[in-house]
Amino acid sequence: MSEAPHGNPIKTPAQLFAAIIAGFAVPIVIIVLLAYYVDNGTRIGAGTDGLTDAAVDQRITPLAQVDIRDANAPRVYKTGEEVYKAVCSACHAAGTAGAPKFTNTGDWAPRIAQGFDTLWHTALTGKGAMPARGGTSPDDYSDYEIGRAVAYMANNAGANFTDPPVPVAGAAAGASGAAAASGAAAAGASDAGAAQAAAAMAAMASVPQAAPASGAAQSADASQAGKALYTQVCQACHAAGVLNAPKYGDKDAWAPRLKEPMDTVYNYALHGKGAMPPKGGSNASDADVKAAVDYMVSAVK
Structure with a gap:
């Protein structure tokens, strides 16, 4: 049995011309498409992103900031929630380093049982891994504001604490004025501990500063x-x-x-x-x- 003879696929000059055109055109089209694909994205030279406005502003920002305050202006105290978000949430939001986690009643129950005064004192003086005042200074947040933050966190975990008494305006207030402020704060307190704290703060505010x-x-x-x-x-x-x-x-x-x-x-x-x-x-x-x-x-x- 004989094999079929092999025929040449290009039999006419037109077919030969078409094959030659295809042999050149197809690679050229592929090369053009690849070049377009590679050049389609925006390319940034090394280090040029450091010249953006945001990057320059960050580099020239002063390390120290001056916060000018009017010493005679009445102080506006921050709420417990504001102090919590600015200071306490760094550890209490996730329960870091053994801190009672925010809204976790199991973590807070034994603390709440100690009473507000004890929790307030702990927040002011520090305990365990927690630094005194959460690492802030009295110039940043007053004792009163720290107390409000303590009440805010405890109340979100099942307590029913009231905010500490508002500090008496002016440390040089007379004894009678301090006593009146103490009575007013104690009347608004919901328990004996808050009333005692109010009396103590008012009395300490009236301590004479002369020997x-x-x-x-x-x-x-x-x-x-x-x-x-x-x-x-x-x-x-x-x-x-x-x-x-x-x-x-x-x-x-x-x-x-x-x-x-x-x-x-x-x-x-x-x-x-x-x-x-x-x-x-x-x-x-x-x-x-x-x-x-x-x-x-x-x-x-």
């Missing part, structure tokens, strides 16, 4: 000087045990303090500890402050 006289106006007897300073300054917190201050006459509250040397106890009173400011916020002499400590200690011995 008590030590001449004829005050007895030379150290015990009398200590009693006078206690009545004038220390009892604002120690009379009722506000903000974890050891209550006057409470042996159990004073026992852990008195396990330390008296020089250490004096040092706490002179230089402050926790929520207590140095010398209780007064300008009393060191001797009178030590006398006030001796007066309180004598009541539990």
